[in-house]
Amino acid sequence: MSTLADDTTIKDDEILWRRILPRQGATIDWYKYENGEWRPSSLAFLDTRSPTHSLSAYISSETELGRLRTDYQEDNIAGFAARVPRAFAYTIQRVPEAGYESHVEITPPADIWGHGNQKRKRRKEAARAMAKAAHWVYCRDCNETV
Amino acid sequence: MGMMGAMAVPTQWTDVISLADATSPATWLREVGRKLDLIRDAGENWDGEGGAPIHPRIVGIASELLVPLKSLGLPVPRIAPVLGGGIQFEWNVADKELEVEILPDGTVEYLTATGGAEVQEGELPGVPTREVLDLARRLLTER
Numbered sequence: 001m002s003t004l005a006d007d008t009t010i011k012d013d014e015i016l017w018r019r020i021l022p023r024q025g026a027t028i029d030w031y032k033y034e035n036g037e038w039r040p041s042s043l044a045f046l047d048t049r050s051p052t053h054s055l056s057a058y059i060s061s062e063t064e065l066g067r068l069r070t071d072y073q074e075d076n077i078a079g080f081a082a083r084v085p086r087a088f089a090y091t092i093q094r095v096p097e098a099g100y101e102s103h104v105e106i107t108p109p110a111d112i113w114g115h116g117n118q119k120r121k122r123r124k125e126a127a128r129a130m131a132k133a134a135h136w137v138y139c140r141d142c143n144e145t146v
Numbered sequence: 147m148g149m150m151g152a153m154a155v156p157t158q159w160t161d162v163i164s165l166a167d168a169t170s171p172a173t174w175l176r177e178v179g180r181k182l183d184l185i186r187d188a189g190e191n192w193d194g195e196g197g198a199p200i201h202p203r204i205v206g207i208a209s210e211l212l213v214p215l216k217s218l219g220l221p222v223p224r225i226a227p228v229l230g231g232g233i234q235f236e237w238n239v240a241d242k243e244l245e246v247e248i249l250p251d252g253t254v255e256y257l258t259a260t261g262g263a264e265v266q267e268g269e270l271p272g273v274p275t276r277e278v279l280d281l282a283r284r285l286l287t288e289r
Contacts (some may be wrong), residue, residue, distance in 0.1 A: 021193065025192075026226065026227050029225055041224065043226050046228055047229040048228060048229060048232065058152035121259070121267040124240070124257055124265075124267075125265070129274060
């Protein structure tokens with residue numbers, strides 16, 4: 001297994017949009033209230049469904065926000081710069097999906113695939129950085145104050 | 147309604163909790179149980195992409211780890227499913243963080259951080275109730 005190639009046509013300052021499950025039901029705690037606003041938890045930037053732990057996102061400059069919101073009406077959308085995951089040696093690949101040519105996967109380096117041996121720690125560090133850097137592009141659940 | 151009916155009213159108030167009792171172990175357990183129920187009941191496709199339900203065994207491990215913490219005086223943790231089938235619970239207490247993740251195979255891992263740094267992590271054996279209790283106590287006592 002080797003680290004997937006990084007698509008350098010996606011610039012570091014490109015904003016990536018990640019769909020985040022709504023602040024309700026089982027995923028209500030994917031959000032935390034900090035300094036007077038709802039923030040995404042690092043949990044929203046972890047995915048163990050594939051062996052590569054890749055995260056789904058969209059290249060913002062190539063994605064129509066209205067269409068994304070229509071297609072995924074339940075989800076909220078957080079944006080962050082491509083440089084954030086890259087700072088942790090994550091790579092970005094274009095993986096067109098469901099009619100979105102702008103869909104990408106953000107993939108950790110191969111040496112932190114799987115679990116144990118500091119791997120989770122490094123993925124968590126990247127997830128925390130993405131969560132911290134994220135801004136809401138759209139969040140229908142975030143107006144409630146605590 | 148006669149006097150006997152009025153006398154029976156107190157039995158209807160067993161679920162009312164005074165503000166002074168808001169962090170009682172019973173309240174804490176009830177809230178933890180409610181969150182675990184949400185995860186257990188999320189069912190098929192909880193992630194919107196055809197994901198399998200969180201396995202009851204994983205919910206059961208989470209419950210076994212959390213129940214012994216009921217009297218510590220910790221806030222109710224954030225408890226959430228992880229994409230891929232696990233459950234994570236986590237606290238932020240002052241500048242300290244504790245995350246405990248139960249992986250889909252039942253393995254339990256933890257991560258602690260102080261001030262956003264000094265990160266420690268590891269894997270815990272079996273269903274590590276004592277170890278998680280110790281980690282949780284450190285949230286309240288370590289400086």
